[in-house]
Amino acid sequence: xxxxxxxxxxxxxxxxxxxxxxxxxxxxxxxxxxxxxxxxxxxxxxxxxxxxxxxxxxxxxxxxxxxxxxxxxxxxxxxxxxxxxxxxxxxxxxxxxxxxxxxxxxxxxxxxxxxxxxxxxxxxxxxxxxxxxxxxxxxxxxxxxxxxxxxxxxxxxxxxxxxxxxxxxxxxxxxxxxxxxxxxxxxxxxxxxxxxxxxxxxxxxxxxxxxxxxxxxxxxxxxxxxxxxxxxxxxxxxx
Numbered sequence: 001x002x003x004x005x006x007x008x009x010x011x012x013x014x015x016x017x018x019x020x021x022x023x024x025x026x027x028x029x030x031x032x033x034x035x036x037x038x039x040x041x042x043x044x045x046x047x048x049x050x051x052x053x054x055x056x057x058x059x060x061x062x063x064x065x066x067x068x069x070x071x072x073x074x075x076x077x078x079x080x081x082x083x084x085x086x087x088x089x090x091x092x093x094x095x096x097x098x099x100x101x102x103x104x105x106x107x108x109x110x111x112x113x114x115x116x117x118x119x120x121x122x123x124x125x126x127x128x129x130x131x132x133x134x135x136x137x138x139x140x141x142x143x144x145x146x147x148x149x150x151x152x153x154x155x156x157x158x159x160x161x162x163x164x165x166x167x168x169x170x171x172x173x174x175x176x177x178x179x180x181x182x183x184x185x186x187x188x189x190x191x192x193x194x195x196x197x198x199x200x201x202x203x204x205x206x207x208x209x210x211x212x213x214x215x216x217x218x219x220x221x222x223x224x225x226x227x228x229x230x231x232x233x234x235x236x237x238x239x
Contacts, residue, residue, distance in 0.1 A: 008167060008168055008170075008171035008172065009086075009088060009089050009090055009091040009108075009168055009171075009172055010086070010089035010090070010172060010173050010174065011082075011086065011089060011090050011091070011172060011173065011174045011175075011176065011234070012091050012093060012165075012168050012169060012172040012174070012175050012176070012190075012194065012199075013079060013090070013091070013092045013093070013175075013176045013177075013178060014093050014094070014095070014175070014176070014177045014178065014180060014187060014190055015079075015092060015093070015094045015095065015096060015101070015177075015178045015179060015180070016094075016095045016096065016177070016178065016179045016180030016181060016184075016187070017095070017096060017179060017180075017181070018178065018179020018180065018181075018205060018206055018223055019073075019075050019076065019096070019100075019178050019179040019223045019227070020096050020098055020100055020179075021179070021223075022073045022075065022222060022223055022224050023070045023071060023072060023073045023076070023100055024069075024070040025066070025067055025070055025096075025098055025100070038055070038059060040155065041155075042055065042056075043055065043056050043059045043060075044154045044155055045154050045155050045156055046154055046156060046157065047156075048154075049149060049154075053149075054135060056149075056150075057133075057134040057135045057137075057149075057150075058135055060116065060134065060150040060152070061133040061134060061135060063097075063116055064116050064117065064130065064133070067098045067099070067100075067116055067117075070100070071100075071103070072100045072101075072103050072104035073100075073223070073224045074224040074225075074227070074228050075178065075179075075223035075224050075227035075228065076100050076101055076103070076104035076106070077104050077105075077228075078227045078228040078230075078231040078232075079092060079101065079104070079106055079227065079231065080101070080104040080105035080106045081105075081231060081235075082231045082234060082235070083105070083106050083107065083108055084105070085235055085238065086238075088108070090108060091108050091110065091168050091172075092106055092108060092109045092110070093109075093110045093112055093161075093165055093168070093187075093190075094109060094110070094111055094112070094113075095112060095113050095180065095184065095187055096111075096113070097111065097113055097114055097115055097116040097152050098116060099115065099116070099117050110160070110161045110164065110165065111160065111161075112153070112159040112160050112161055112162070112165065112187065113152060113153040113159060113160070114150070114151045114152035114153045114160060115151055115152070116130075116150065116152060117129060117130050118130055118150075118151035119131070119134065119140075119148040119149065119150060119151050120148070120149055120150075120151040121140040121142060121143060121145060121147055121148055121149075122145075122147040122148075122149060123140060123143050123145035123147040124140060124142050124143040124145070126140060126141070126142035126143065127151050128140075128141050128142065130150075130151075134148055134149070134150065159186065159187075162186065165190070166193065169190055169193040169194045169197065169199070170193065170194075170197045171197070172194060172197075172199050173199055173200065174199055174200045174201075174202070175190065175191060175194035175195070175199045175200070175201050175202070176201075176202045176203075176204060176230070177190070177191060177201075177202075177203050177204070177205070177209075177211075177215070178204045178205070178223055178227060179204070179205060179206070179223050180203075180205065180209060181209055181210065182209035182210035182211030182212070183209075183210050188210065188211055191203075191211060191214045191215055192214060195214070195216070200216060201214070201215045201216045201217070202215060202216070202217045202218070202219070202230070203215040203217070203218040203219070204218075204219050204221075204223065204226045204227055204230060205218065205219075205220060206220065206221070206222065206223070207220060208220070
C-alpha cells in the first residue's frame with residue numbers, strides 16, 4: 001500500500017465529484033464540456049501547460065482559491081467517522097483533487113488524480129505543499145528553480161497509486177463508489193476488479209451512472225444523506 005496507509009483494507013471507498021459538489025465545489029465543466037470557458041485540452045493536458053503555462057496556472061490558482069472557500073459536508077464527515085472506528089480497515093480512494101476528506105478528519109486517503117494543494121517541480125521532481133498562487137512563478141522549495149506545476153494528473157498522464165489500489169481492490173470485502181460518473185477510467189473499472197475478487201459492491205449516487213449495472217446494489221440520493229445512512233449501518237453491524 002501507499003507509505004503510511006498500512007495493509008490491505010476491508011472496505012475500499014471510491015469518491016468522485018458528486019461528494020464534493022454539495023460543499024459547493026464547482027465541477028468547472030459546463031453542459032458544453034467547457035471548463036470555465038476553456039476546452040479541457042487547453043487547461044488539463046501536459047501539452048497545454050507547455051504551450052501556455054500562464055493560462056493553466058491561472059486556471060488552477062482559481063480552483064485552489066475556490067476550494068479554500070468551502071467546507072466538508074456530512075458525507076465527508078461520515079467517512080471520517082467511519083475511519084475513526086475502522087482504522088486500517090478503511091481506505092478512501094478519491095478522484096477529487098480537493099482536500100475536503102482531510103479537512104473532515106480522514107487520514108487514509110489516496111488521491112489518484114493528485115492534489116490541488118500540492119505542486120510538483122519539473123526540474124527536480126520534488127512534490128510539496130503549494131506556496132499559494134503559482135503565478136507569477138514562485139521558486140521550488142527543494143531546488144530553487146521556478147518550474148512548479150500543479151501536482152494534479154492531467155489527461156494523458158498516469159494516475160497515482162494504481163498498484164496500491166489494485167492490491168486493495170483484490171483484498172477488500174466491500175467496495176463502495178460515491179458520487180462517481182463511471183465515465184473516467186481507470187476508476188470506472190474498479191467495481192469490476194473488486195467484484196471479480198468476491199467483494200460486495202455498492203453505489204451511492206445522485207443518479208444512475210454509466211456503470212450502475214455493474215454494482216450488486218445502487219442507492220440514489222444526495223451524498224450528504226445516503227453516505228451517513230450507509231456509514232451508520234456499517235457501524236451498527238460492527239457492534
